[in-house]
Structure formats: C-alpha cells, structure tokens
Amino acid sequence: xxxxxxxxxxxxxxxxxxxxxxxxxxxxxxxxxxxxxxxxxxxxxxxxxxxxxxxxxxxxxxxxxxxxxxxxxxxxxxxxxxxxxxxxxxxxxxxxxxxxxxxxxxxxxx
Amino acid sequence: xxxxxxxxxxxxxxxxxxxxxxxxxxxxxxxxxxxxxxxxxxxxxxxxxxxxxxxxxxxxxxxxxxxxxxxxxxxxxxxxxxxxxxxxxxxxxxxxxxxxxxxxxxxxxxx
Numbered sequence: 001x002x003x004x005x006x007x008x009x010x011x012x013x014x015x016x017x018x019x020x021x022x023x024x025x026x027x028x029x030x031x032x033x034x035x036x037x038x039x040x041x042x043x044x045x046x047x048x049x050x051x052x053x054x055x056x057x058x059x060x061x062x063x064x065x066x067x068x069x070x071x072x073x074x075x076x077x078x079x080x081x082x083x084x085x086x087x088x089x090x091x092x093x094x095x096x097x098x099x100x101x102x103x104x105x106x107x108x109x110x
Numbered sequence: 111x112x113x114x115x116x117x118x119x120x121x122x123x124x125x126x127x128x129x130x131x132x133x134x135x136x137x138x139x140x141x142x143x144x145x146x147x148x149x150x151x152x153x154x155x156x157x158x159x160x161x162x163x164x165x166x167x168x169x170x171x172x173x174x175x176x177x178x179x180x181x182x183x184x185x186x187x188x189x190x191x192x193x194x195x196x197x198x199x200x201x202x203x204x205x206x207x208x209x210x211x212x213x214x215x216x217x218x219x220x221x
Contacts, residue, residue: 105151
C-alpha cells in the first residue's frame with residue numbers, strides 16, 4: 001500500500017505570514033495533485049505536477065514536485081483568510097486510483 | 111460543462127437502518143466513478159470505484175455496497191448501518207487517469 005504523509009496536520013497562522021506544507025512518500029508517483037477543500041464541500045483541484053523537479057505557481061501558491069517524484073511541497077506567500085481550508089495531496093500510481101494524504105488543515109487569522 | 115450531483119446533502123439515520131446515497135454526473139460519457147469517505151477534517155478513504163456500468167471494485171471490506179445501474183449514476187448502499195458508518199461521503203468522477211472532480215458530498219450521521 002502506498003502512503004502519503006502530510007505535515008503539518010494543523011497550521012494556524014496570522015494573515016500575511018508565509019507557510020509550507022509537505023507531502024512525503026517512500027513510493028514513486030507518476031504525478032501528484034493538490035486539492036483544497038472548504039468545510040462541507042468537496043475538494044477542488046489546485047494543480048497537477050508531473051515532472052520531477054517541476055515547479056508550478058498559482059498566484060501566491062507555489063507547488064514543487066521532488067526530483068525523485070516521491071514528495072511535494074506547497075508554499076503560500078502572504079497568506080490570506082481566504083486560504084483557510086484543508087489541503088490534500090494525492091499521488092497517481094499509474095492506475096485508476098489516487099492515493100490521498102491525510103491533509104493539512106490551515107487556518108489563517110485576520 | 112460537466113456537473114456532478116449528490117443527494118441527500120445531509121442524512122441522519124438510526125443504527126440498523128438501510129442507506130442509499132445517489133450520485134449522478136452530467137456532461138460526460140463513460141466516466142470513472144468513485145465513492146470516498148472522509149472522517150472529520152481528514153483525508154479521503156476510497157470505498158468503491160467503477161470504470162463502467164455494472165463494474166464495481168471494492169477497496170475496503172465493510173457493510174457498504176455500490177452499484178452503477180447507468181453510465182452516469184453511482185449508488186452507495188447499506189442494508190444495516192453501523193455507528194462507524196458516520197462520515198462525509200464524497201462521489202467523484204474522472205475521465206480516465208485525470209484529476210478527480212468531486213461532488214458536494216453527503217454528511218451522514220448514524221445515531
């Protein structure tokens with residue numbers, strides 16, 4: 001069974017601070033996806049990274065896929081209250097299913 | 111554009127009662143369909159997935175079952191609910207090995 005470990009599990013910061021969320025595995029993934037979920041709703045895809053070492057930017061969010069395609073990070077610059085939510089990473093093992101991490105719950109206080 | 115619907119949005123059921131949650135997808139053909147369960151504020155546990163009508167794969171042995179009677183309809187059922195079945199149930203679809211598109215979810219509370 002492939003596992004994805006996310007850290008930290010919980011993060012509470014003030015508006016304007018920077019933060020990084022990590023997604024680690026001992027397994028290699030063909031691609032990795034990041035989702036954000038707000039309370040009472042389904043997760044929404046933020047980005048997919050495919051190539052080892054790839055960096056993608058989505059406004060204040062920067063996503064990086066590890067060179068060995070076993071890990072990924074999400075960095076948020078100048079966090080805003082609207083960034084509050086549960087961030088989930090999910091790895092594609094070249095099958096029909098994704099393996100999800102346990103999630104990082106982020107709260108950004110105004 | 112594609113849309114995915116789930117109902118009901120919220121459900122409170124007594125232990126031992128039956129369950130039927132429905133998911134339908136519009137705007138796409140032959141999607142892969144998935145049922146996930148999510149504990150409060152945590153990650154997603156894959157329960158079932160389907161690559162076609164009548165084709166169901168189960169990931170976790172439990173008292174739940176799934177059916178796909180039509181191409182864009184996916185149903186999650188139970189004959190007798192347990193307390194441990196409480197949770198947030200999410201249906202999702204994908205076009206092959208692309209990203210997942212989730213429905214709004216059903217919050218189930220078993221008392």
